[in-house]
Amino acid sequence: MKKIDYLSTLFVGIDIASRNNVVSAIDFHQEYFIKMKSVPNAQGGAELLEDMIADVLARHHQFRYVIIGLESTGFYGVHIANYLSSSSKLAPFSTHVYCLNPKEVANYKKSFNNLDKTDAIDSFVIADFARVGRISIKPWRGSQYLALQRLTRHRLHITECIAREKTYLLNNVFLKFSEFAMLKNDEHPFSNKYGATAEAILTDFMTNEDLVNASTEELISFINRKSRGRITNPAETASLLQAAARNSYRLDKCLYEPLTVSISSSFNCISAFNKELKAIDAAILQAVKGLNPVEYQVINSIPGIGKVFSAGILAEIGSIRCFQNNNALAKYCGIVWKANDSGDFSAENTPMSKAGNRYLRYYIIEATNSVIRHCPEYKAFYDKKYAEVTTHQHKRALALTSRKFIRMLFGLLDKSQLYSLDKSR
Structure with a gap:
């Protein structure tokens, strides 16, 4: 970014709220050009705000640059920052939009004596924060970064949903099949505790007694079918599962069916989340191209x-x-x-x-x-x-x-x- 002449710069401060934004615009000598005007936080309000700034620039020819500051208050300021940073009316004035850290602005406000806490005053403080050169961050990065960021952040949301569902699932597995849930990774019969074979064992056998009473040949055949032959030693796996079933707590028969339904539902949720995760990954790779x-x-x-x-x-x-x-x-x-x-x-x-x-x-x-x-x-x-x-x-x-x-x-x-x-x- 080229060096800006602050004497030729219009400093705009916007205090963001969910329904309304308050704007103030000053020059380097703290003279007001827009004094604490309120506009709706909507498309029409953004257009009105753009016209207000453009009108000041048209009537006062000393301005060659525009710096717009707004506090980074969640997602309420995203639309206005995006709109103003891509404004064709403001582009000739090397307009830069900054999403500021609210803590830094609040600390700067303490340097003023006897200022009230109002949205109008806050818009002036933000503009003055820019005027004195306290901004050390880079300007708003625009729509392309925002699009990618929405996808990558949603990916984290999906992974957190998967982790939460797995934890919830393990609680129900412990109630139904306690020893199976307590097996450590090196002892566990399945490399994937949440795979298709583990799901089949936990949902196709309604009670632990059903698993204990199953014949060895029947269980081996069941494991081979559900794992598609991927388990190298199905006989050992069958023996380990039946031993775990014998050592597990016994429940009243009325509990097994509700637990099995809950466990099956959790497996379905995990499967759906994993499917969405693949779709999100594909969208991320598409969005990052050229960025x-x-x-x-x-x-x-x-x-x-x-x-x-x-x-x-x-x-x-x-x-x-x-x-x-x-x-x-x-x-x-x-x-x-x-x-x-x-x-x-x-x-x-x-x-x-x-x-x-x-x-x-x-x-x-x-x-x-x-x-x-x-x-x-x-x-x-x-x-x-x-x-x-x-x-x-x-x-x-x-x-x-x-x-x-x-x-x-x-x-x-x-x-x-x-x-x-x-x-x-």
């Missing part, structure tokens, strides 16, 4: 990340130029730790901040988890951190490895370099 191709290619070059995680990271970062260093990027996604020291005391447990962008944090951590499986250097670092403590081993090691991943990610994006083993080190 920041260099940075997307750089992220995608890191082993194990894949195209969907690359798109998720890119949708939340936008451009690496928004961040001064890797520390700023780590702080933005909340993968930082607050110091907890006093004198000679140094706390062993320092919780992660998690105060940043939770969507970016999700994609960074998921990408790191995948990179660990594909990069020996990251696997060794994870194992080292895992062995350092006896509690919260996986979470701690994964978080610390994610911080290491952020350093590498920032370095590659900042230099527009593709991943290579030597450069990563």
Whole structure:
């Protein structure tokens, strides 16, 4: 972005609300050109606001630039930010729209004495915040980023629904088939606890007694049919299932059918969510095409990340130029730790901040988890951190490895370099 002459700039502040927006416009000397006008937060209101700003620019020829600031208040400001940033009437004035952090604006407001808390005053404070050059973020990124971001954030919503449904399912499985639910991963007869064969065992056999009383040949045939022959030792699996059924708690017969219906319903929900997840992934890959191709290619070059995680990271970062260093990027996604020291005391447990962008944090951590499986250097670092403590081993090691991943990610994006083993080190 070229350097802006603030003496020739119109500063516009918009206080966003669900139904109405209040706008103020001032020049560098704090002279009002629009004084605390209220417009509807709707298409007609956006057009009216655009005309108000355009009228000021037409009548006062000293203005060559326009800076518009509004607080980032959820989704209420999305439409107006998108509308003004793409306005053809305001485009000749190098118009930049900024979605500001409400905390920064609130702290700036404290520098004024005896200001009331009203929407009208807040619109002036936002405009003055821009006037004094306090804005350090990049302008609104526009519709294409918003479209990709809607998809990548919906993907997180779907994965959270799947995780929640699996947890709920396991509660019912424990009630019906307690020993089956308590089997650890290395003891479990099925590699996928939520696969078709596990579903069949839990829903086709109404009670544990039905499973115990089934003949070995019948059960082996059932397992082969439901798994399509993918289980290498069906006889051992049948024996393990019957042993688990014998050792499980017995229930009143009236409970088995409701539990079986609930379990079947949860499996159906998980299947539907997984189907939607595939559709969302396909839509993400379509939306990311042509959007920041260099940075997307750089992220995608890191082993194990894949195209969907690359798109998720890119949708939340936008451009690496928004961040001064890797520390700023780590702080933005909340993968930082607050110091907890006093004198000679140094706390062993320092919780992660998690105060940043939770969507970016999700994609960074998921990408790191995948990179660990594909990069020996990251696997060794994870194992080292895992062995350092006896509690919260996986979470701690994964978080610390994610911080290491952020350093590498920032370095590659900042230099527009593709991943290579030597450069990563």
